[in-house]
Amino acid sequence: MMDESNPYLPYIVNIEDAWYETPVGDRAVKTFKVNFQDEKVWDTWSHKPGNCAMVGRLGIGESMFCISSSPTEEGYLRFSIMQAGKVTSALHDLEAGDTMTVRGPLGNSFPMEEWEGKNIVSIGGGIGQAPLRPVINYVRANKDKYGTLSVLYGARTSDLHCFKSEFQEYQEEGTECHLAIDIEEEGWKNFVGFVPDLLLDVAPSAENTIAVTCGPPILIKFVTQGLEKLGFTADQIYTTLEERMKCGIGKCGRCNVGSLYVCKDGPVFSYATLKEIPEAFA
Amino acid sequence: MVDEKKLREKAKEVLAREDVRRLIGWKRGTYGYESAPAVLKDASEADELIFDPTCVQNPASFITLEEKLPVPRGQDPDTRKVAVLVKGCDSRAVVQQLVEKAYDRDSVIVLGVPCTGVVDRRKAAKMFGDTSEPVLIKEEGDKFVFTIDGETREGSKAELLADKCVRCRFPNPLIYDELVADEVAVWGADEFADVDEFAKMSPPEKWKFWEEQFSKCIRCYSCRNVCPMCYCLECVVTKQKPQWTRRSTDVSENTAYHIQRAWHLSGRCIECGECERVCPVDIPITTLNRKMTRDVKEMFSYEPGVDVEAEPLLSCYNPQDPEEYIM
Amino acid sequence: MGDFKFAKDKLAEVVGALKDYEVFAPAAVGDVLRFKEVEDASSVSFDFKNTNVPPKELMFPETETLFKFRVGQTDIEPAVPDESKKRLVFGIRPCDAMAYTIVEKLYSWDYPDPYFEKRRESSVLFGLACSEPVPNCFCTSLGGGPGSEQGLDALMFDLGETVYVKTITDAGDAVAKAMGLEAAADAEKKAAAAQEKEALAKIKRTIDTTGIPEKLPSLYDHPFWEQFSDRCLSCGICTFLCPTCHCFDIQDEVEAFNGRRARMWDTCMFPEYTLHTSGHNPRPTRKERTRNRISHKYSYFPEKFDVIACVGCGRCINYCPVNIDILDILEKSKQAEAKEAKTA
Numbered sequence: 001m002m003d004e005s006n007p008y009l010p011y012i013v014n015i016e017d018a019w020y021e022t023p024v025g026d027r028a029v030k031t032f033k034v035n036f037q038d039e040k041v042w043d044t045w046s047h048k049p050g051n052c053a054m055v056g057r058l059g060i061g062e063s064m065f066c067i068s069s070s071p072t073e074e075g076y077l078r079f080s081i082m083q084a085g086k087v088t089s090a091l092h093d094l095e096a097g098d099t100m101t102v103r104g105p106l107g108n109s110f111p112m113e114e115w116e117g118k119n120i121v122s123i124g125g126g127i128g129q130a131p132l133r134p135v136i137n138y139v140r141a142n143k144d145k146y147g148t149l150s151v152l153y154g155a156r157t158s159d160l161h162c163f164k165s166e167f168q169e170y171q172e173e174g175t176e177c178h179l180a181i182d183i184e185e186e187g188w189k190n191f192v193g194f195v196p197d198l199l200l201d202v203a204p205s206a207e208n209t210i211a212v213t214c215g216p217p218i219l220i221k222f223v224t225q226g227l228e229k230l231g232f233t234a235d236q237i238y239t240t241l242e243e244r245m246k247c248g249i250g251k252c253g254r255c256n257v258g259s260l261y262v263c264k265d266g267p268v269f270s271y272a273t274l275k276e277i278p279e280a281f282a
Numbered sequence: 283m284v285d286e287k288k289l290r291e292k293a294k295e296v297l298a299r300e301d302v303r304r305l306i307g308w309k310r311g312t313y314g315y316e317s318a319p320a321v322l323k324d325a326s327e328a329d330e331l332i333f334d335p336t337c338v339q340n341p342a343s344f345i346t347l348e349e350k351l352p353v354p355r356g357q358d359p360d361t362r363k364v365a366v367l368v369k370g371c372d373s374r375a376v377v378q379q380l381v382e383k384a385y386d387r388d389s390v391i392v393l394g395v396p397c398t399g400v401v402d403r404r405k406a407a408k409m410f411g412d413t414s415e416p417v418l419i420k421e422e423g424d425k426f427v428f429t430i431d432g433e434t435r436e437g438s439k440a441e442l443l444a445d446k447c448v449r450c451r452f453p454n455p456l457i458y459d460e461l462v463a464d465e466v467a468v469w470g471a472d473e474f475a476d477v478d479e480f481a482k483m484s485p486p487e488k489w490k491f492w493e494e495q496f497s498k499c500i501r502c503y504s505c506r507n508v509c510p511m512c513y514c515l516e517c518v519v520t521k522q523k524p525q526w527t528r529r530s531t532d533v534s535e536n537t538a539y540h541i542q543r544a545w546h547l548s549g550r551c552i553e554c555g556e557c558e559r560v561c562p563v564d565i566p567i568t569t570l571n572r573k574m575t576r577d578v579k580e581m582f583s584y585e586p587g588v589d590v591e592a593e594p595l596l597s598c599y600n601p602q603d604p605e606e607y608i609m
Numbered sequence: 610m611g612d613f614k615f616a617k618d619k620l621a622e623v624v625g626a627l628k629d630y631e632v633f634a635p636a637a638v639g640d641v642l643r644f645k646e647v648e649d650a651s652s653v654s655f656d657f658k659n660t661n662v663p664p665k666e667l668m669f670p671e672t673e674t675l676f677k678f679r680v681g682q683t684d685i686e687p688a689v690p691d692e693s694k695k696r697l698v699f700g701i702r703p704c705d706a707m708a709y710t711i712v713e714k715l716y717s718w719d720y721p722d723p724y725f726e727k728r729r730e731s732s733v734l735f736g737l738a739c740s741e742p743v744p745n746c747f748c749t750s751l752g753g754g755p756g757s758e759q760g761l762d763a764l765m766f767d768l769g770e771t772v773y774v775k776t777i778t779d780a781g782d783a784v785a786k787a788m789g790l791e792a793a794a795d796a797e798k799k800a801a802a803a804q805e806k807e808a809l810a811k812i813k814r815t816i817d818t819t820g821i822p823e824k825l826p827s828l829y830d831h832p833f834w835e836q837f838s839d840r841c842l843s844c845g846i847c848t849f850l851c852p853t854c855h856c857f858d859i860q861d862e863v864e865a866f867n868g869r870r871a872r873m874w875d876t877c878m879f880p881e882y883t884l885h886t887s888g889h890n891p892r893p894t895r896k897e898r899t900r901n902r903i904s905h906k907y908s909y910f911p912e913k914f915d916v917i918a919c920v921g922c923g924r925c926i927n928y929c930p931v932n933i934d935i936l937d938i939l940e941k942s943k944q945a946e947a948k949e950a951k952t953a
Contacts, residue, residue, distance in 0.1 A: 003687070007720040008675045008859075008870075012683040037683065058678045058685075058870075059863045063886075085886035086523050099683055217889070243891065244883050246859045249720040252875070253856030254882050256901075257891075258826065259909035264719070278829035279891070279901075304839075311932040313745055318932035321839035339931060344840065349894040404640070412744040412927075414813045498638055500662065500671060500874070504844035508930060520881055529860050529873050530672040560930035562661055562846050563641045 007249050010054065010062070010101035012037040013077070017096050021080060021162040029127055029162050030092050031068070031080045037099065046105070047071055049112060049134035050240060050268040053104025054248045055079055060090040064245040064263065066131035067105065072141035077102065080130040080162060106248045108268050110135055110212065110238060112142075119147035121204045123223050125195045125215025126155050129162050131240045131267075132214055140173065150204055154180035154195040158188055178202050196222035199230075206231035212238045221281055224271055234272035241267050241280075283421075284333045284395055284463040289367070292462050294328040296365045296391055303362035306341040307331045313414045315403035319344060331367070335401045335419040335426060338444065340554045341366045342375035346384055346513035364390050367462070369397035371446065373455035374552035374587030375510035380457075381586070382550075382594050384513060394458030396466045399439060399447035401426060402559075406442055410435050445476075446555040446568075457590055474576040480569055492537065498563040499536040501529070505557035505567050506543060511550045518542065540570060548574040549595030552587035610763075610776040613790035614797050617655070617772050625650035626788045630697040630733075633667055635660050644698065655700065655767045658743045659922065663852035664705050665712070667698055668728045672873040675724070675859070680866045688869075692727040697784060700737045704748045704922040706760035708852035709734075714914040715855060724872075733780045736761040738801070739808050745923035747814045747936060753920055755812070756805035766801035773797040816939050818907070818917060825908040827947035829900070837938055838899035840931040845876035847925035847933070853906070853918045856882075877902050903938055 003009050013034040021029040032055075036042065047067055056062030063085075069078035083092045094100060112135075120139050124132045132151075139146045151170055155161045158181050171177045180191040180198040191198050195215065204211070211232055213223045220239050227237050243255035243262045250264035258277035260266060274280040289307075297305045309320035309330040317336040321344060322328060345364055353359045368376060373394060380387055401419055410430055418429040426442050428435045440448070450470040455461065483491065506512045506519070519527045519539050527542065528535045553575060557567040578584050582603070584595045615623050624632055624647060634653045636645040642660040644667055647653055674688040709729065716722040739746075739755035748754055758764055762781030766773040773793050776782040828834075848854040858875035861868060875882060878898050884890045892898045910918035919935070926934050 005721060006687055006689060006723050008724075009685055009687055012685075058683070059680055059861050059868045061859070061861045088886070242885075244885055246857070246875075250718055251715060251720070251722060251855075251857075252859065252872075253877065253905075254875070256905065256909065258904075259912045278826065312934040312937050313926065313932075316932065319840040343842075347842065347895075351893060414744040494638060498641055498643075500845070500849045502845035502849050502876075503879075504842060504846050504930060507842040507844045520879070522881075528862055529858055529875075530862065530871050531873060532672065556930075560842075560844070560846075562850060562928045564639055 007103075008247070010056070010103035011041055012099050013102045015094055015096050015098050015100060016076060018094065021164070022160045027082055027084065028092070029080055029082045029160075031078060031162075032091070032094070032100070033076050033078050034100065034102065035076050036102075042075075047077075048105075048109035049138045050107070050109035050131060051105035052107045052131075052248070052263075052267060053077075053079070053102050054106065054245070055081070055091065055103075056087055056101050057090050057094070058101060061087045062101065062103065062246075062248075063087045064106070064242070064248055066134075066240065066267070068130040068133050070134040070137035070141065072138055078133075080127065080133075082127045103248065107263055107266060110240075110268050112138055115210050116145045117147065117208075119149070119205075119207075119209040121150045121152065121209055121211045123152045123195060123199055123211060123213040123215075125153070125219040126160065127162065128213075128215030128219065129153055130214075132212060133163060133166075135212055136170070136175075140170070140175070147208065148176070150176035150178070150202070152178045152180075152195065152198055152202055152204075154182070154191075154193075154198055156182045158185055194222070195219055196226045199223055199226045203230055206233075206236060210236055210238065214240050217281070234275055235270055237271035239269060239271065239274070241269060284397075286331070286333055289333055289395070289462045290328045290331050292393060292460065293322070293331050293365075293367070294325045296393065297322060297325040297328055301362050302365050302391065303360060305365040305367070306344045307367035308333065308337040308339065308341070310416050311336065313416055314412070315401055315406045315417050315419070333367075333395055335399060335421055336417070337369070337397075338400045338403070338556075338559060340372045340375055340508070340510055340556050341368055342372050342379065342554075343508055343510040343556065345376070345390060346379065346510060347507070361389075363388070365393060366390060367393045367395055368455050368458070369395050369400075370450065370452040370454050370456070371397075371552065371554045372510075373457050374452060375554060377457050377590045378511060378550060378552050378587040379513075380590050381592055382597075387590075392455070392458045394455030394461045396454045396461065396463050398453060398466055399443045399450065401442050402444040404564075406437070409437050409442070444555060444559075446553060452588075456588060474572065476569070477572050477576050480573070493533055495565045496536040496540060497533040499531065499540070499565060500563060501531050501536065501539065502562065504560045504562065505565075508556045508560045509547070510554065510556075511547060511552065512543070518546075540565075540567070544570040544574055547571055549578045549582070549584060550586050551575055610778065611782050611785060612793040612798060613774040613776065613785045614771050614793035615774070615788070615790050617767065617770055620653055620655070620772070621651040623788050623790070624653050624699060627697060627784065630695045630784070632697045632699055633664070634699040644701075647699070653699065655737060655772075657700075658739075658741060659702050659705070659924075661924075661928070662850060663708065663922065663924065664698060664701050665708060665852050665855070667696070667732065668709060668725050669712070669855060669857075669874075672871055673724060675870045675872055677867070677869045680863060680868055689723045690727040690731070692731045694731060696728070696732040698732050698734045700765075701734050701761075702739060702922070703736050703755065703757040703759070703761065703764070704746070704753050704920040705852045706734050706736050707748075707753045707757060708760075708920045708922075710760040711853050711910075711914075711916055711918055711920070712855050714916065715910075718914075733762045733784050734760060735774075735781065735784070736764045738764055738766045738805060740767060740804050742808060742812045743923050743927070745814055745926040745934075745936075746812060747816060747921035747923065749809065749812050749921070750814075750816045750818060751917055751919055751921045754805070755808035756801070766797075766804055768797065768800045768804065771797060771800075773801045775801070814923075814936055816936050818939070821939060821942060822908045822911045822917065824947060825904045825942060828942055828945055831945050831947070833941050833945045834896050834900045836941065837933050838895040841878070841895040841899055841933060842931060843878050843880060843895055843898065844930070845874070845878055846928050846930065848876035848878055848902070849874055850924040850928050852920060852922055852924075877905070899933075903935070903942075907939065
């Protein structure tokens with residue numbers, strides 16, 4: 001935090017670069033590559049894949065976003081933000097050279113150490129790929145610590161795929177990549193169908209594997225069911241949830257799912273944990 | 283006098299109908315001088331219903347409070363009716379809701395309950411103290427007889443009736459499918475004496491009065507939520523995109539909220555008084571609304587909630603309307 | 610600690626003796642009581658049951674500034690309360706003081722909340738033991754009582770002509786001495802004990818909370834919640850007047866070139882509380898919200914912090930306009946047969 005004694009105060013960050021991942025318009029996704037205005041923040045900053053931050057603009061407000069860059073990507077943070085409401089629309093107005101506020105790192109993280117030695121399967125849909133990207137990049141940067149890496153990703157249309165250029169990089173390295181779109185498109189040679197169907201088509205082995213998934217609630221629900229069909233146990237399945245958030249530090253009360261605060265006990269949860277909470281899949 | 287047994291039988295009959303989803307009335311509260319609203323789903327619950335001077339709440343508020351969630355694909359919407367027991371003042375809410383087409387006439391069954399007045403719990407508590415036991419109240423002539431913690435106490439109706447009841451001109455429901463008791467004689471008249479009294483204050487005095495009142499407001503929105511006429515799916519006051527009224531509770535924003543609401547109710551407030559009853563910090567909300575009601579009556583000869591064939595005042599345009607500027 | 614006393618007719622002098630403290634005591638606007646800063650010491654009175662709005666607003670105000678900024682600039686000016694200002698909360702009831710000990714657990718959970726903490730740390734609490742419980746008070750069922758000392762620096766007993774003051778902490782002791790209170794004798798201590806005993810006997814409503822925190826999650830899909838949620842108005846009365854409710858909203862406000870980020874009380878009873886920008890609402894109806902509120906207080910909070918987030922002050926019962934009675938809900942939850950909760 002900006003001030004150890006006051007977790008409500010944000011850092012000011014400069015936007016080094018900003019670009020649209022998807023066509024401009026309602027629900028467009030824009031990525032921001034940012035750096036702290038005060039370089040000294042890097043001395044005390046450390047984050048892990050899965051951590052989030054409250055990103056915003058003074059005078060408008062903040063919203064919680066996953067830090068979409070791995071700690072192995074040094075010297076900057078990335079956020080990929082979908083335009084939807086007041087704060088995100090105000091953020092989309094910003095370009096390189098502008099400032100925004102960042103308050104973090106918040107929340108828990110994916111247990112990357114626990115997963116060492118295992119195969120990792122990432123299953124994302126739409127903007128849900130944003131929190132999975134740091135996991136993927138972390139594994140890629142620590143190849144010798146993990147087994148195989150496979151990336152499954154789908155969006156409604158090929159236009160709406162985020163991080164398009166990066167998938168090419170993954171494939172060139174030898175990471176298994178499976179892309180999908182919901183409906184037929186001219187020129188699309190890959191899978192056509194929803195992500196849960198892509199999952200069953202690819203049918204990754206559950207042997208010594210961790211599956212990480214993120215996307216709209218309905219995707220998480222069906223992907224989880226699919227993974228169980230493929231033999232994954234509840235503690236092999238991880239996801240990251242979202243709720244409306246304001247404080248990000250477990251005090252304002254609103255983001256609870258049962259007794260867990262998504263901003264603090266989460267947003268990363270294993271399916272084994274979520275299974276026990278009736279409210280988890282509301 | 284309402285025969286509770288008859289009321290329950292009628293309610294049972296209605297609830298047993300296949301085309302009725304729920305029935306809203308009153309049941310014994312868990313303590314004190316007020317009943318609890320009863321939202322019943324099964325005929326077997328009808329024996330819980332009561333009707334006596336504790337029945338202060340307006341069941342018509344609950345018609346519009348019920349959420350209508352999107353119907354899942356493959357399922358049919360539940361088109362069964364809602365039955366509602368209403369006193370005279372409550373029935374004005376149903377009339378006005380129908381005037382505004384909040385719902386169709388045939389989606390509700392209105393059981394009219396002629397009423398001779400309810401007790402104001404604040405007045406009763408001042409006279410007899412508070413209690414954690416439910417209080418029984420019976421009307422006997424010009425008195426109310428209370429059974430409080432096993433003891434019998436008495437008080438005059440004049441001192442214990444809710445203010446709205448003292449001046450009530452509509453003790454008999456103005457709309458109903460059936461009456462559950464005989465109509466009663468009208469006893470009240472309303473010359474807006476309270477509005478005139480308040481108007482005697484000078485503008486600085488009035489400002490000071492309202493500043494003090496609105497600085498108490500905690501923005502619980504209980505006044506808005508209980509109001510049978512406040513049923514907008516998105517209220518302008520809680521709108522965020524854009525935000526018209528801030529959430530911070532300073533006297534300026536609180537005043538803006540109350541004035542907005544009073545304006546939005548002009549020509550629509552049916553004077554059930556629930557807003558003032560529910561306020562946890564005793565803001566005299568009806569004072570504001572009554573001023574609007576009186577002005578609407580004088581300027582447009584209009585009274586809401588009385589004629590189901592009438593048109594909503596501020597949604598309709600009459601060339602005779604007293605506004606020189608726009609013409 | 611210490612035993613002190615003062616003559617009740619010297620109340621104004623006693624309060625007035627503290628020159629370097631901001632003193633807060635219940636003050637009336639009409640019939641409505643709230644804790645306000647005392648301007649005229651002679652207005653302080655012990656003649657009240659309890660305030661409408663709990664003294665939580667002294668530690669956690671209805672609205673407070675988190676920080677200020679200027680439009681177009683990036684400097685942030687924190688508005689953390691000045692802890693050097695000493696405050697005395699005079700006449701707080703034991704239930705409301707106990708509420709602070711509960712809310713503190715959340716406000717200090719991993720991240721500090723300097724706004725709450727500075728106010729709390731700079732406040733000395735002089736409680737007023739209850740001789741007459743508020744109707745619907747059930748503090749004894751939650752580990753409190755008319756003479757409970759939890760969270761207090763000192764506890765006063767109004768014995769009629771005399772007020773017995775028992776100091777509990779060093780801070781309480783220091784204030785008692787600064788007030789110039791004389792030492793109390795056995796007679797006062799005995800009278801206070803007798804008053805407490807009498808007050809305990811007057812508490813009519815109780816609930817055995819054993820098993821409730823464990824049982825509530827299993828009642829997630831049970832229809833009994835609808836008995837209560839069907840008449841809920843979704844207003845904020847129960848939450849805003851609850852001394853242990855602590856949820857808030859954060860909003861940025863801008864006027865011309867001056868801006869602030871403020872936080873203000875929020876309530877889980879409003880549908881907007883959990884409304885996602887996408888339009889999805891995980892708690893779209895009153896059933897989900899009522900179930901969540903009760904479960905949070907009586908199950909989720911104790912799961913995390915080992916204490917039920919309720920002190921039995923009775924305000925939610927007394928002020929709910931539709932008679933949703935938490936004791937009624939809890940009793941019904943005990944009777945309801947747990948069905949297997951639906952999990953994904």
